[in-house]
Each structure stands twice: as C-alpha cells, then as structure tokens.
Amino acid sequence: MKAAVLHAREDLRVERVPVPTAGPGELVLRVDAALTCGTDLKVFRRGYHAKMLTLNRLFGHELAGTVVEVGEGVTAFALGDRVVPLNSAPCDACFFCRQGQQNLCDDLLFNNGAYAEFIGIPARIVEKNTLKLPAVMPFEHAALTEPLACVMRGLEESQAKAGQTVIVLGAGPIGLLFIHAASLEGLHVIAVVKRSDQVGTAKRFGAQQVLRIGDVADPIAAARALTPEGRGADIVIEAVATPEAWQWAVQMARKGGLINLFGGPPAGTTVQFDTNLLHYSDLTLKASFHHTPSTARAAFDLLCSGRFQCQDFLTGTATLDEVPEVFTRMLVRPAEGIVPEIKTAIFPGRPANELHPAFAAAEKVSA
Known part of the structure; x- marks a missing residue:
C-alpha cells in the first residue's frame, strides 16, 4: 500500500x-x-x-x-x-x-x-x-x-461554564476550535487575532468580539476593555504557543480568573510572570495536554x-x-x-x- x-x-x-x-x-x-x-x-x-x-x-x-x-x-x-x-x-x-x-x-x-x-x-x-x-x-x-477532544479537555480543565467571558488568543485551527466549542457551550467569546483575514473567520465560528492586535497600541488593555466592566476575562485560553502570548494571557484575566496555557512553545522556552499580579490577583494557571x-x-x-x-x-x-x-x-x-x-x-x-x-x-x- x-x-x-x-x-x-x-x-x-x-x-x-x-x-x-x-x-x-x-x-x-x-x-x-x-x-x-x-x-x-x-x-x-x-x-x-x-x-x-x-x-x-x-x-x-x-x-x-x-x-x-x-x-x-x-x-x-x-x-x-x-x-x-x-x-x-x-x-x-x-x-x-x-x-x-x-x-x-x-x-x-x-x-x-x-x-x-x-x-x-x-x-x-x-x-x-x-x-x-x-x-x-x-x-x-x-x-x-x-x-x-483536546479542546474539550482544555475547556473541562478550565472549568468553563455558560455565561462566562473567555478570551481566546489565536485563530489558527486550535484557536478556532476553542472559539466555536466555547460559543456552543454558551460562553461569551472574545478572540484576539493577528491577521485581518482572521477577524471574519473568528466571528463565523462564534466570537462575539474580535480584536486584531495590529489595530491597537496596547493589546492587553484593549482586550480587557472588551470584558464586562473592563475587569478582564473569567478564562483566558492561549492558543498561539509563543512566550509573548503566554505573558499577555496572564494580564488579560480578571482577579480570580483562570489562564489555560494551551499552546506548546518549543522545548527550552522560558517566560517571566509578574509575581505580584499572580499572587494578589489570585490567578490560576493551567496547561492542558492531549x-x-x-x-x-x-x-x-x-x-x-x-x-x-x-x-x-x-x-x-x-x-x-x-x-x-x-x-x-x-x-x-x-x-x-x-x-x-x-x-x-x-x-x-x-x-x-x-x-x-x-x-x-x-x-x-x-x-
């Protein structure tokens, strides 16, 4: 064969x-x-x-x-x-x-x-x-x-519930699967994308709001501004697999929020997080695999x-x-x-x- x-x-x-x-x-x-x-x-x-x-x-x-x-x-x-x-x-x-x-x-x-x-x-x-x-x-x-199935595991591990606000960073195949599945589960989805052609695609799969990072000076502030009362998202899903996106994700969550670092950067990659932000905002960091x-x-x-x-x-x-x-x-x-x-x-x-x-x-x- x-x-x-x-x-x-x-x-x-x-x-x-x-x-x-x-x-x-x-x-x-x-x-x-x-x-x-x-x-x-x-x-x-x-x-x-x-x-x-x-x-x-x-x-x-x-x-x-x-x-x-x-x-x-x-x-x-x-x-x-x-x-x-x-x-x-x-x-x-x-x-x-x-x-x-x-x-x-x-x-x-x-x-x-x-x-x-x-x-x-x-x-x-x-x-x-x-x-x-x-x-x-x-x-x-x-x-x-x-x-x-990997995306459903990610939503399960993120304790996603209908009515919550979720920011999804990335609109590649996995990001779009997260956007669509989360919207079907009744979450309010905000997509953060890089390319102009991804704006319409993210909306087609259920994103209620889409932010293209090239259109704003501060993507973190712009994403938070789209959440209720500007407090940040209940859940942030990182589906880009870059250190910068991991760091942005932490800063887009509300106090007490959960960040799922789903994208896997290459082996040996390191990131830095603001320890004050993690501690005093009582944030939960997750990383879902498979x-x-x-x-x-x-x-x-x-x-x-x-x-x-x-x-x-x-x-x-x-x-x-x-x-x-x-x-x-x-x-x-x-x-x-x-x-x-x-x-x-x-x-x-x-x-x-x-x-x-x-x-x-x-x-x-x-x-």
Whole structure:
C-alpha cells in the first residue's frame, strides 16, 4: 500500500509499505479521510515528536475509516463498520490514570499512520478509544474528533461554564476550535487575532468580539476593555504557543480568573510572570495536554449533534500523493489578505486494484 513516511526534518515521502494485518484484539481500517494538523506540521518541521513520532515512521493521526479486518477476540466491531479511532489510549492502571488524569498516563499508547491507504489500530485503542459513526456522518467530519477532544479537555480543565467571558488568543485551527466549542457551550467569546483575514473567520465560528492586535497600541488593555466592566476575562485560553502570548494571557484575566496555557512553545522556552499580579490577583494557571476517553466522547457527541460547523473547518482537499506538498505549503503563511487553510482533508481513495486481503476475501464470500 501507499503511505506517507517521515524520514527527517521536512522530508516526508509517499512510499509503498507493507499492508497492516490485525493481530488479536486489533482492527485494520481503510482510511477514508485524514486531516492535516498543527501537531503534524510541528513534527514535520522538527523531524520528530518526543512522545508521538520518531523518524522513519508512518505519519498523521486524525482520521476515520472503514473496518476491513477484525482481529481475533474483537466483538464490538465488524467488517464494514464506519469508525473513528483516536490516536492514543491510556493504560487505566498507572498512578495518573487512577487519579483521573489519563492524558498523563505513564504508558500512553500512541498510534500514527493516518496518511495511508490502510491503518492498523492497536488492541488498546480498539477497546478504549474507537467509536462507530452514524450512517449519515461524513468521514472527514468524524476525523475532527481528535483535535476537538483536546479542546474539550482544555475547556473541562478550565472549568468553563455558560455565561462566562473567555478570551481566546489565536485563530489558527486550535484557536478556532476553542472559539466555536466555547460559543456552543454558551460562553461569551472574545478572540484576539493577528491577521485581518482572521477577524471574519473568528466571528463565523462564534466570537462575539474580535480584536486584531495590529489595530491597537496596547493589546492587553484593549482586550480587557472588551470584558464586562473592563475587569478582564473569567478564562483566558492561549492558543498561539509563543512566550509573548503566554505573558499577555496572564494580564488579560480578571482577579480570580483562570489562564489555560494551551499552546506548546518549543522545548527550552522560558517566560517571566509578574509575581505580584499572580499572587494578589489570585490567578490560576493551567496547561492542558492531549485528551482522555471521556473528552473524546464529548467531542464526538458534539460533532454528531448537528450544532458543530464541521464543514467550515475543512477548507481544502488533497490526495495521498499530494501530502508532502501540502505540508511544505503549510510551512509558509500566505500573504496578508489571503485566507489560509484551516484543515486540509486527505482522501486516499479506495485502491483500484488493492483491496485489503481480509476484506477482499469477505467480499468474495458475500458475493
């Protein structure tokens, strides 16, 4: 089969690799849709990810597809089922899992290989983090489950409640997911963006107010001025991943407010905070990482509800052969005024002459 393989920094190649087979408890899926992701772009740029991916590995982690092989002992899924597998599953036995922090599991099992014709799903992910799609749900919509699950974890950890005011710094894919999910949860959303083209996009996804930093002399004061009585936001979500944005976020919160430092700057990055401000304003700093099985299901339920603007997040399409070109293009932000892609949907397509052996055998029997 064909699959995208990461060889080094900015060296991604579509190659022929062995077709996966299902061991006990496992599934093999035909990949019907996969999505580009900022984390994958970070891995592409750096050539590795300390937890998720090293060199010479299959690439991509947001996908949905059709079951084409069922391993021994699997009873919850059958050939032909339409499913979305998450990209990880916890052990549910270690200290952190027992504390309800499954995203911090000591043995968190990751799975990659979304940019391929087929993908194998490990038994633990089959058991804990694979969900069946409604018949009418497009595969590319279901593939939004993983990034939205991380956002739902962020909102959960921020103790977000309807009626609160939240400032979201950043209007990239994750920032827009936060804006949209928070607005659907009934929060008043203020978006702080950099580019003029992001103003309309943020409003389309539910931001009631949008501040473009280039339009004001003091973004912190301007953002606070948009909050009730100018006191600052109940919650500030940082989704830019720069030290400056982390520092701004702390100064945009009200007394007693919560700041979720969601964006992850490069390793070794440091920031400085005003200790007086933190102490006397009684601020809470959080940093949310990844997702849990419960937030995966919360995300999936929201996507299935019909309330989520799935299609608006999918602003481009590509074939499997075009994946390296897509990521090379993603390295360069388009010029001001040109609306950038949010997510590109990759459609590998059913191989014309290469059915998975187990699925081909089943089709032959049914015929």
